[in-house]
Amino acid sequence: MTSEVEARSGWLSADQIRDARAQLPILYVEALPVRCDSVGSIVSVGLLLRAMPDGSISRSLVTGRVMYGELVRDALLRHLEKDLGNMAMPQIPLSMTPVSVSEYFPNPEVSGLHDPRQHAVALSYIVPVSGDCAPSQASLDLAWLTPSEASSPEMASEMTGGQHKVLLTLLASVGAL
């Protein structure tokens, strides 16, 4: 009964998730929250501190799975609210065409992006937030950095799974590298 509801609602049991992860690429959304000035230039970027799939405590983008039956747009908003709180006031992009597509593999050599649990394909976005952000649920902290701090080698060493490469790609797309 529970698992029927879970399946229908897009929530999977632990067993189902384990099975699916061994069989299919899993669709994720991934977001870099940013604060902008009045002409839309990025002033700071937000990075979470969280326990990562590889067991480390690392800086991370907002990220999460798209559920069965869920629009990508709704998944993006859901994960932003889950990780930044309900007062973050994210401005979801007009287009769901991502800034880039990030392909994570159990084998770190396939793409340079690594997820030991699964083959995950993430649609990656930059999302301006204008409200108050508070790290929630699994996140230990939320830090706001300038684009140049975020793109530094120091920050690269604090991000795992290749996420710093994703961060650089996102910053480059808006000329903030």
Added chain:
Amino acid sequence: MTSEVEARSGWLSADQIRDARAQLPILYVEALPVRCDSVGSIVSVGLLLRAMPDGSISRSLVTGRVMYGELVRDALLRHLEKDLGNMAMPQIPLSMTPVSVSEYFPNPEVSGLHDPRQHAVALSYIVPVSGDCAPSQASLDLAWLTPSEASSPEMASEMTGGQHKVLLTLLASVGAL
């Protein structure tokens, strides 16, 4: 003296504009203002009513020239404020990579986009606005339409110079066609 100031400031005299228009493609920015719901889906699009270069009174995008020394980002904000008023609260895009590039020629057959005055190349954007909009300066009216009203053949007949084609391209880019 006046013209020196104008040249340095990016404002040209009528003579200078006429000369430049016969010699060089002129860089423009062009914007479709939109209102969005909380998940970033477009609810309505704003079209100005104004006197057009071809002498007609037509529906139009927000549009204007990039001045000498001016960032594209600043030109976009300036023209939005000029045409929609100071309370429009436009959310300038993070990236100045346009949604499309619109090439207007004195000869309407070159690209399908027509400007009898000049060869103009416009960087075209979609810009969400969250404040109060009031048509200003040269605009006679500002109408808010649903995406499907805006993309209808009726609206095509109210826009000149091929701007309805630009509108369709912009709407298509966000899946709102």
Added chain:
Amino acid sequence: MTSEVEARSGWLSADQIRDARAQLPILYVEALPVRCDSVGSIVSVGLLLRAMPDGSISRSLVTGRVMYGELVRDALLRHLEKDLGNMAMPQIPLSMTPVSVSEYFPNPEVSGLHDPRQHAVALSYIVPVSGDCAPSQASLDLAWLTPSEASSPEMASEMTGGQHKVLLTLLASVGAL
């Protein structure tokens, strides 16, 4: 034994596919093959004729699933070769950022894109082909149409599941609407 190999290789048994489709969004790639002139303008677009998930015989984009462990780039090439033959010489895009993201749901009202079998999320591309194309495997025919023929209401009536809307979005993105 067979199913183990299938799971590891990314090929699923019929049962496994049925289960996964009830639980997770399934990742697809989707491509509009085009022929271009020497300056990169689209001369014609290719549409397959095939049996569709809804039981109809309809015009269709090249489309197919991304397998476990497979790069999106490799999936795109594999499906192009499967549907157009080995001599098509597709020019796979430099960037795997799609032109648009197409979300198909069992319920046709969620997004306007419909797949009765599953919730499928397709990364949609335009791919120039320079070689000889021959419809293969499940396809009955391959027709080359001008962009304006392809975007006509007549063609809309020959495509199901909302794919004509995807086609219009792709054509709009390159100014070929």
Added chain:
Amino acid sequence: MTSEVEARSGWLSADQIRDARAQLPILYVEALPVRCDSVGSIVSVGLLLRAMPDGSISRSLVTGRVMYGELVRDALLRHLEKDLGNMAMPQIPLSMTPVSVSEYFPNPEVSGLHDPRQHAVALSYIVPVSGDCAPSQASLDLAWLTPSEASSPEMASEMTGGQHKVLLTLLASVGAL
């Protein structure tokens, strides 16, 4: 007489170019030529060696002005053929939406991109070439580098005017950073 022809044809006299450059942003196209493998991954990127506006001999993108009356698409092809020769076989992108917009100012602090001669706004593209390239006209050399060589600090020191930043943005857009 000559200048009339020049004006109509889009070619300006030295005087006219000097005047225009003091009054208007000048529209450019800019391209990074690349060689790809059969799945569209970048194998190497081409950089010219040429005399730059600042007087240095530096590594450079393919770059040049869009003329009055000329389509951006035709300008891009013209400059690629001018700088790489007639046998380069460039694959002009399907869409003229650039990968990024590069804004060069006489004042190097406005955008970080610098052109002492003028305010230039370049539409920047990546263009695969499949033929034989030979540096021509004003170029002294054409070097093919791996993406990681091209993005190295060593190469940054060989490029002026901020063009290495443009190169990084272009490489990031295709995940080649």
